[in-house]
Amino acid sequence: MRIIQLNATVTDSNLRDAEALREQMKQNGTLLINLMSSPGSGKTTLLSRIIRDLKDLKLGVMEADIASDVDARRIEALGARAIQVHTSGMCHMDAGMTAAAWEAMEARALDLIFLENVGNLICPAEYDTGAALNLMLLSVPEGDDKPLKYPLMFQTSDALVITKTDSLDYFNFDLDKCVERAKKLNPGIEIFPVSAKTGEGMAGLESWLTQRLAAWRVRP
């Protein structure tokens, strides 16, 4: 017996899978966007709105859920390509599961694919899914102190979407304070306050997504 020093994080094998998937999707010209939030922050509602607004793009959705398929049916009713992924009890999606979902979708012609990750602010942040963009949703009723409680989620996200802004009048949510806290953890983070209910702020988010798709398709 000999000793081998590894000093590797357990998620290293996942990182390799994630890099491979990202490269494959880049070759294909498809932008994969990972949506992470607590349950009920408004991921499915936001996606429904985006599907209705971005009619010129071909959109697909991967719905990860511990067991049900309610969200996938909601999305398909809007005419987008959807696939339900059951994580069989697992609290996050990993790159291997995402790659399998991408295979199963057989939808190489899609422009954008959204992955609605399992509702949870901790575990999904630790696993690279292979997505090109990580979006985190925080809804107004959850409170502006979330950056302090879940720093890793804010650090790994490219954009923070503050949802349900139509309810700002009813909660003690300090928007400026939340933005300040998020920027402190991640100075480069893009922030979009939106309401999927009234449509406020949606255009800004949607044009950013379209720009990111164009940038993704420019070969380095």
Next chain:
Amino acid sequence: MHEMGIVLHLAKTLDQTAEENKLTAIGRVVLQVGEVSGIMTELFTDAWDYFKVRHPVLKDSTLVLETIPAVTWCDHCKQTYETVKYGKTCPYCGSGETWLLRGNECVIKEIEAE
């Protein structure tokens, strides 16, 4: 639930390591687990025992878990303190503008193999 995901990745990483280093059997696996990583050691070793028999190089392996103490940084008074003892609130100045410096990780330190 979280333990199962980690164990899956651990088994996969070790399989790859065995292949790259042409190892035939892995013995002791030393894992450093952060105090607040949320990993329950009992669940973890149970999950490991379940998975290892499915990987030939791992079937006689044993897990050794070492704890990494959790340390929190206070951004208000620029000091560190023990997370487990004081939680989110800085014991020096009472500020809540604090975050975890370490104690959240799970690292494979070394393995014994042939």
